[in-house]
Amino acid sequence: KNGWEDKKFIQQRVYGMDDIRKEVAKWTPDEVERVTGVPEEQVYAAAKTMADHRPGTFIWCMGGTQxxxxxxxxxxxxxxxxxxxxMGVPGGGTNIFRGHDNVQGATDLGVLANTLPGYYGLSAGAWKHWSRxxxxxxxxxxxxxxxGSYAENKGKAVPVMNSKGIPVSRWIDGVLEDKQNIAQKDNLRAMFFWGHAPNSQTRGTEMKNAMEKLDLLVVVDPYPTVSAVMHDRTDGVYLLPTATQFETYGSVTASNRSIQWRSQVIEPLFESLPDHVIxxxxxxxxxxAAQLCKHIKVNNDEPLIEDITREFNRGMWTIGYTGQSPERLKRHQENWSTFDFTTLKAEGGPCDGDYYGLPWPCWGTPDMNHPGTPNLYDTS
Incomplete structure (x- = not known):
């Protein structure tokens, strides 16, 4: 209606916008006000401000997601x-202020139930790649x-290792559902809550029942969480105290895909251990254990973080983790003062030309010195 959209960008780089137009047409200003409680003039002012001042960015925290x-x-x-x-321009994008500095890194490393590290998926080819x-x-x-096989795709049986697992929001069903309704051999009997609490999840009553039906419940966290106390179990629950970010070291990947090396501040307190030791x-x-750390040095049951980092650097060609290395990341940490706080680019010094944290994709190998990619989808 107002012609504020970027017609050239949409024509060149966006798919399905006509479907969006049809959906948006249902949301008249008065309907938006009725549902959200935000006056029409405020919605209009916000939209016009974004249209008149480009590039602009969207930043949100938990208020948008939970x-x-x-x-x-x-x-x-x-x-x-x-x-x-x-999108794909400096100052643009959609940028999330995560609740933890390594949420992006956790996603990249494949902690979800549907993919191996680097978003390779779960195909036979993906498993063969990571096996190499x-x-x-x-x-x-x-x-x-x-x-066995408990799922089909286009009439063909899908092996278990190629089937998506149960997401964290649905693990309850793996315990409580009839066996014939879940795509695995048996119901879940053990559950690890590793750095995760169910505070923001729905179906609390069912979750409590599922926790109490398990044979084993393990909570791995720096302190007892809701996961440790919402059930009425009297046995079969283990709390494994893990170290905080100040009690260990290594890399974290921020929402802008920059990877930062951080140093240990204090030794783990009491009986706490770093995650990789557990x-x-x-x-x-x-x-x-021998297979887990085949090419990773282990000292007193602690795998060497640098070797772990090199391993996932070697493997993640899909998104460009291959150009980073512990040595390059440490060099950035040691030379913060040479990076421009606006462009994130090093001006002089041993990191000259690099973007801080070598944001992925950082192509090639570490010795090729790719500078990192500050703006994803930038085709300029």
């Missing part, structure tokens, strides 16, 4: 920015999985 329609909120922000052409990175025999990796000890008990 709702029953949180996914729709964040998708709407992205659609809005695409309409204005505010880990220097493990693919058939051995395959043998670690249930050899993982290694667990792998020892389960009999695959």
């Amino acid at each position: 709702h029953t329609i949180g996914n729709n909120n964040t998708r709407a922000y992205c659609v809005f920015q695409l309409a204005l052409g505010n 990175v880990w220097d493990l025999d693919y058939e051995w990796v395959k043998s670690r999985f249930d050899q 993982m290694y000890k667990l792998a020892k008990k389960l009999g695959f």
Whole structure:
């Protein structure tokens, strides 16, 4: 109606905007005011301000996400920015202030139930790629999985190792649902809450019931969380105290894809251990510690963080983690003063020309010295 959209950007780089137009047409200003409680003139003023001052960015915290329609909120922000052409330009984009400085890193490393690190997915090719990175025999990796199949794709059985797991919001169903309704051999009987609490999740009553039905519940966190206390169990619950960010070291990946190396400030307090130490000890008990750390040095049950970093650097060609290294990241940490706070580019010094944290994609290998990519989707 107002012609504020970036027609050229949409024509060249956006798919499906006509469908968006049809949906938006249903949301007249008075309907938006009725649903949100925000007066029409304020909505208009906000939209016009963004249209008149480009590039502009969307920044949100938990206020945008922790709702029953949180996914729709964040998708709407992205659609809005695409309409204005505010993607792939300095000062544009949709930028989340996460609750933790390594949320992006956790996602990149594949902690979700639907992908291996680097968003490779779960196909046979993806597993073979990571088996090569880990220097493990693919058939051995395959043998670690249930050899049955409980899902189909286009009429063909999908092996368990190629099937998506149960997401954190639905693990309850893995415990409480009838066995024939879940795509695995049996119901869940053990649950690890590793750095996760269910505060913002729905279905609390069912979650409590599921926790109480498990054979084993393990909470790995610096302190007891809601996960540790919302049930009425009297046994079969273990609290493993893990170290905070100040008690360990290594890399974290921020929302802008910059990777920062941080140093240990204090030794872990009391019985706390770093996450990677707990993982290694667990792998020892389960009999695959040698494979877990085949090319990672281990000192007193602590895998060397630098070697872990080199391993995932070697593997993530999809998004460009391959050009970073512990040495390059440490060099950035040691030379903060040479980076411009606006452009994030080093002006002089040993990191000259690099963008701070070597934001991915950082292509090639570390010795090729790719500077990192400050603006994703920038085609200029």
